Amino acid sequence: MSSYYTADELLVAYLDNQLDPQQRRSLEQRLADEPALADRLSLLERSNLPFKQAFAPLLDEAPAQRLQARWPLATPAPQRGVSRRALIAAAVGFLALGVAGDRAWLQASQPEDNWRGLVAQYMALYTPETLAGFDSSPALLASQLQYTGERLGIALPAPKLALNGAELKNARVLAYDDRRIAQLTWLDARFGPLALCIIQQSGKPESAQSERRQGMNVVYWADGSHSFMLIGHNPAAEMTALAERLQGSLSV
Known part of the structure; x- marks a missing residue:
């Protein structure tokens, strides 16, 4: 990765x-x-x-000249043309007020336990192309998993996250109502993007249950310290089997 960044890109x-x-x-x-x-x-x-996923479809058709004119880079970028990071940062700045307004609406309208609904909303934007550009090298994945696990208080060893027919692409930390959400994404060769999302939530353990959101199958459960949600376009029976594997792998 280039070492050159503007502040928002960084x-x-x-x-x-x-x-x-x-x-x-x-x-x-x-x-x-x-x-x-x-x-x-x-x-x-x-x-x-x-941001990278949410804006990726828009950035493919972004008015690059207009964005560059409004947010010129401090110095010429070493690569040819405008980088996707630059467009992402420009889009973030351009949409900052709208993002803040959306967040306020979500906080007012979503019940506390409906984080799964929010996850489903942005997962509905994912396509195989969304995940195609990620650097999923073992070293980078290991770093991402360690960082994400530390922020959520859960061990996320890569070998325990292997799923048949799906490639682990990245791990990240998102936010919902000032609560962290760990998101692990895979690209399933047959059914496309697949994600496991985790929040810290103390309470009674809950067995796996299934539901559908935004046209996707969801399996969710809790272990007493974390709540988990697996979401994707895989058939319901396969999602249940994948969830059982992950539930067993990540159990303390």
């Missing part, structure tokens, strides 16, 4: 777990020293949206 890459360890450490030092940068990160993090 923050989006940080939220998307796309920085290497050295870049992450450098940014975290800057966040400690620069309150304005930390405030900007807080704004993006609280917006609840996975």
